[in-house]
Amino acid sequence: MEWFYLEKQENSKLPEWKRSFAINDDGVVLVPGALAGIPENEVYLCSHFDATPSVENKNHRYFPSKWMAKEFPKSSQLCVLIEQEAERISEKS
Template identity: 40%
Template sequence: MEGFVVESDVLSEWLRTFFLDDDGEVFLPCGAFADERTALLCLAHDGVQMVRNEGHIYAPASWIAKEYPRWANTVRIIADKARANACRCASAAQ
């Protein structure tokens, strides 16, 4: 699991942070889409992997899209862009 932070002066760092696991799943900040405490309880109940970082909870984008269908399109767009950015970062590091 690797963490990334998108550069911006507008949003808080935790909102610009995402994680990418070895299978290509993007983990996004739950607090951007729902109440973090509620999401934490749901993730635990569902047995879904999560990331805790700097006091925030990050969940798989696929889970967020399923649990919060109102945000599904937005989540997919963000996850696709996050994957693309992560690939660019990895390529630049080599």
């Protein structure tokens, strides 16, 4: 699993961990649960109920971006941006 982050935009207030994402060995992109707009532990409970895997990094939980976008529509725009960046990174490799 490799970790990356989106560059901070001029008007962005997101800390680095909220802009971080991982690409696992299967090519699944994992994004921070905090993007859901609800407490991370609630996102974790939803993922557990759905049997969706998650990863912890630096005291924050990360979930598959496609699952996040589907389950928490507020996160979908950021999930798409992160997926696009992950695709660019994968193409360079």
